[in-house]
Amino acid sequence: TAGITQAPTSQILAAGRSMTLRCTQDMRHNAMYWYRQDLGLGLRLIHYSNTAGTTGKGEVPDGYSVSRANTDDFPLTLASAVPSQTSVYFCASSSGTGGEKLFFGSGTQLSVL
Amino acid sequence: GQSLEQPSEVTAVEGAIVQINCTYQTSGFYGLSWYQQHDGGAPTFLSYNALDGLEETGRFSSFLSRSDSYGYLLLQELQMKDSASYFCAVRGRNQAGTALIFGKGTTLSVSS
Secondary structure (H helix, E strand, O other): OOOEEEEOOEEEEOOOOOEEEEEEEOOOOOEEEEEEEEOOOEEEEEEEEOOOOOOEEOOOOOOEEEOOOOOOEOOEEEOOOOHHHOEEEEEEEEOOOOOOOOEEOOOEEEEEO | OOEEEOOOEEEEEOOOOEEEEEEEEOOOEEEEEEEEEOOOOOOEEEEEEOOOEEEEEOOEEEEEEOOOOEEEEEEOOOOHHHOEEEEEEEEEOEOOEOOEEEOOOEEEEEEO
């Protein structure tokens, strides 16, 4: 079973450009999440979705948008990237909205120059 | 809002026991989770405590005291492969609904 697949693995992006990070899960989990991880700051929640068709803002949502058109896919879009969005991005899912046990993708290393 | 505090670094030797503490503040508490992350890897789930007391899973144990807003992860018989970052996380009620919020992580270095 693949679990959670993120793409791309890494990307270098010019400031001002847009980009969509892809996340697909095959576990039929209801809840999905996007976190960013920066050195010394741990994992910070960007956006989440408790079920298909609904999304919510996390701790650091500014500059990011998400959609949840179906159960499996949860793309994260940066409309106009800035250098402060340089980070490792992790997508995760859980079977319940409580989300005690999250399953993480392998991450996307994004550098905005 | 929510906040979690845990030490930034811990060092230990093989075979030793180490305890990683976590204190939290949250409005509406449901439980405390622990995750492990090796360098360059993704976080993986270790344990979850919803009630007070100790939960044991092999060499790892996790403890929770809700009255003290405090928990810890106990790692016994340390091995080199336990060198990793460890994160505590809470599911509480905040602007993120009830999604998991993570601490900044504790880097554990195990030496021989």
